[in-house]
Amino acid sequence: MEKIAAVLIAAHVLGDFVFQPDFIAQNKRQPLVLLLHAAIHALLAWLLLQSWHCWRVPVFVMIAHAAIDLLKQRYPQESLNAFIADQAAHILCLLILAWYLVRNSILPGFPGTGYQAIIEVAGFTSVVRGSGFPVAYVSGKLLRENDLNFDGIPNGGKLIGYFERALIFLFFVIGHPEGIGFLAAAKSILRFEEAKEQKQAEYILIGTLLSFSIAIALSSLTLYAMRL
Incomplete structure (x- = not known):
């Protein structure tokens, strides 16, 4: 079943x-x-x-x-x-x-046939694309409620989220989830200047942690399903 x-x-x-x-x-x-x-x-x-x-x-x-x-x-x-x-x-x-x-x-x-390939493709889709919807809901609500407005590339944050969740899924598939730590560290360094503003720092932290958490959970679930 x-x-x-x-x-x-x-x-x-x-x-x-x-x-x-x-x-x-x-x-x-x-x-x-x-x-x-x-x-x-x-x-x-x-x-x-x-x-x-x-x-x-x-x-x-x-x-x-x-x-x-x-x-x-x-x-x-x-x-x-x-x-x-x-x-x-x-x-x-x-x-x-x-x-x-x-x-x-x-x-x-x-x-x-092709059970593992089916699950892997669907798992990658859920991690990269599916996770983006709850992250977008929460991020959008934070922006509206706190009257925040950040300048940047249109859909830049969305694309960053896609790439970071794709890397998380890749780390799980190749058996090296510890790579997520390096990803988090690299993002922290790149966002260092933005983190000096408290509201902006909290907004980025909430979005990042939510994105990472959902991606890790769905990646783990995908690996479990692939091993059935």
């Missing part, structure tokens, strides 16, 4: 953070766009699970994903809690689907 659940979750990660362009994300209130988004998730789950005869998987994923996203539209406020609740609901549905498939002997195990 664990491998089936891991593959279904991997398909969800890719569907939400790779195959969901801005056009879909911003227009899911339109029924056809919502159905397109749900269909992409269903197709990814069917393709990655590689159980071609099992029609229940794409049908369940499409209906469940569309229903959750439709329900989410009733609570339009963008917040960290909303993001977490949305992702938790999707993952819970996929766990139930995996349990149902195994419990009823429809799929006793993962029948396909």
